[in-house]
Amino acid sequence: MANEIWLFVEEHNGELTAATKELISKARELAEGLGRHVAALVLSPRAAEIANHVFGYGVPKAYIVEDPALEHYTTDAYVGAAAALVKQYQPKVLLTGASFQMRDFTAALAADVDAGLGADCTGVAVRDGQIIAMRPSHGANVINTLGFNSDMVIVSLRRQVATEAQAVGGTGEIVRGQMPQLPQRMKVLKVEDKSNAVNLADSQIIVSGGRGLGSPENYEKLVPTLAQAFNGAYGASRAIVDAGWVPYERQVGQTGKTVSPKLYVACGISGAIQHLAGMRNSGTIVAINKDPDAPIFKVATYGLVGDVNELLPALTEIVEQKTRS
């Protein structure tokens, strides 16, 4: 069955990731629009088991490669396995998440199979019988609508582009692919969880701090505490990352992480254009700053003008009360 709509399946601790559940919904929507079928692409040493999870979400078919070489992501193994399946079964569309691994995977796969690629998109849809994709560029200052001239289209999608598919039960058909002969040239030596690591892109609530906090001590004292009260993650502006207060992995903005949580709380962040690029797609934005003219207020849903050193402890206390009650 050629010309299906494929989605790439990722799991974590035996569960489909939230991103994958969104992709299922999105793939189904495209399949309906194009009058085609949905299928999953599963690459894993435990692919058959994962495929059965996917069937439980109403996906009727899975193309899988089950091989120990797929334990850790390497471009060679994953792209090699996927390219063989794609060449044989010629899907119309492949949707993936937009994690770093998936960005690597889709770029390499598109090169291998000569596909059109929409990278890091915020939407994909069918218009006049054709696939289109929306992707921000230039620090979210430009929203591009992409069309495709190729037989196959690959789109990596950010989070929060569709509602997560619900488990409905059911079974499906497994199509097995072969693990191709791999060049012995890449080896994952070690995978370490980062200490205190948090995937900002996956967080529903993010509290970020900036230079207005005054000192690294204030950041450390106020920002993680408020984030914890919200049960969210915490980030930082480029200014204080560059000043060495906070490590780069927490930087939100154009040259850091791009996030779109349900709630983004910007504390002592003036709102430089490059910061806005990383968070302006958030659902609700709260800005806390003592300068009422700070550009951050232009994108804020709610603004609090005042001293972060007073407002953040007060806010932390009230949020804690709410979440306890």
Added chain:
Amino acid sequence: MDFTANYDMFLNEEHELLRQTVRQFAEREVQPFIRDWDREGAQDDADMAHVRPILKRMGELGFLGICIPEKYGGAGMDYLSLAVVCEELERVDTFLRVVLSVHTGLNSLALLQWGTEEQKQKYLVPQAQGTKLAGYCLTEPNAGTDVAGMQATAQRQGDDYVLNGEKTWISLADVADHFLVVAYTDKSKQRRGMTAFIVERAFGGVESHTIHGKLGVRAGNTGSVVFNNVRVPAANRLGEEGEGFKIAMSALDNGRYTVAAGATGLIQAALEASVRYAMERETFGEPIAKHQLVKRMVSHMVRKLDTSRLLVYRAGWLKNQGRRNTRETTLAKWHATVSSFEAADDAIQIHGAYGFSDEYPVERMLRNSRGAVIYEGTRELQELLQADFAFGFRENKPLRRELPAYDPDEWSE
């Protein structure tokens, strides 16, 4: 907009890349800290720990020997490059440019112009490489514009001169390794009795004291240097006996040039801050950039910026040709410094009450700009000079040694 565009008649791509490099340095390594350094510098017990590392960095990057030939340890760029460096440094803070003024403009270029080959090898090379820092000692507690009122003396004793006196308002007083010092070898001859010396701090009898309580340039080091029976070898006499005044004045042609270029950078900083703020700040339902009286302040800043820059570059172009430029340099210094103070003042006005606090950089610009209306030749002195040139009361007589013209080939080894 790019306020440095369209100066191709003076500048080339080399200058452009240099500008980017200095700007990146100043914005990355100074801007994030300057408010704290400036605040700290206002305190009597300030340890000013930032000064030496920053000067070391500027030396490593070649800024301190920018327009010194490569054979003397410099970068071998032209005199316009010196202006570009000064503009970009003072765009972030005046204290950075002051280093170029005294170390490079007043001291190193005087060595290039007047020094013997031995003096250049011994003093100019490490200064151009930035491994030694240099200051300039002319002003005394009772002798500023009235140079002849100075009291410092240097008595010949055998192969040495014995130097005594107190110099004040000396930038880098506490950190410089070498000083260019002007003192009387024969007070009866007035100006013609002055002689210039290269004095090492390491010679016994040199002491320095920090000046506290400055209005501006608080992030920089300024002080007094006291010379108490300092034995200076005759080999360290710069030029001939009696040539000290001419050397001091020719050095000021270079120092004032750096001050003028720096003031231009400060005007640009005031303008950029004002444009940014006026586009953001809204009153009566629109950005204040739409208000006519705000526009007027901004347009006047633009006029002052471009006229200052053109005057500076003209002086730099003359230096590149090896032509005397006292009139042009003093005009640039007068116009640019007075304009920079006015521009900083207007920038505060545009920022309203915010401009009155150090939340924004413009109040620091105002404080920093004020000194340059006084030092290296007061506004009033420059005014008199221009009139004297116009009336023909004053003309430039050729010097025994002129500042060498820029020669791109010879300066690159």
Added chain:
Amino acid sequence: MHAVVFIKQVPQQNSVKITPDKQIDASGIEPIISLFDEYALEEALLQVEKNGGQVTVVTIGGEEQIDALRKALAMGANQAILVNDPALATIGSLDAAKVGAAVVKKLGDFDAIFCGKQSTDDETAVFGPALARYLGLPVLSYVFKVHELDANARRVVVDRAMETTTETVEASLPAVLTTVKDLNQPRYPSLLKIKKAQKADIPRWTAADLGLNPTELAPKVTYLDRVPPPPRPKGSIIDGASAQEKARKLVDALVDTQVI
């Protein structure tokens, strides 16, 4: 060792305009070397300093990109090449990688290729991995530490920075590395090299020089539309007599709108 670095010149700020015919207009914005590319260049310079050898820096683009190459030379690259062909003016990231592969093949001997993880304007993050595939090489993307790069042993070991994990990966050389921020501290151009860079001869290569037929590079992706982001709904300032009151009002609003 021969390191090849691909760099791109981009607008320093992304406050670009969209022209009526849906092109990007970056006029009036200072052009710079794309942030991540500067880290790539610095890493190449560091590795070549250790291993000995040469750094070649390559840009695909118009004549205006020459400034980025001259800056790279002033930072220490040994030679620069500009691939400039009007036929390549509108190519996308995948095809740019195809062109890049042709450049690398023409250069011949090389040990490692460095590029930024993505440009800061188009932000596709496609070039590096695609380049590796077109050349049949291993790719190490999102590199934030190079533990070892031994041109003689033909081996490279790096840390890749993933969202929540750090991966230590070994690969054989030659390989393509794409770099993240803070991998190193990019150096300033040297003043002496600034002067030499202005005089350096930078060859211009065309598609024909690379044996490429531009019609084969017809873009697979087209831009149907380009618009600025929709304005965010107007927000409100929450007033209150005290920090506590403001905080309480905010939390009430968040609860009312079911944000928390």
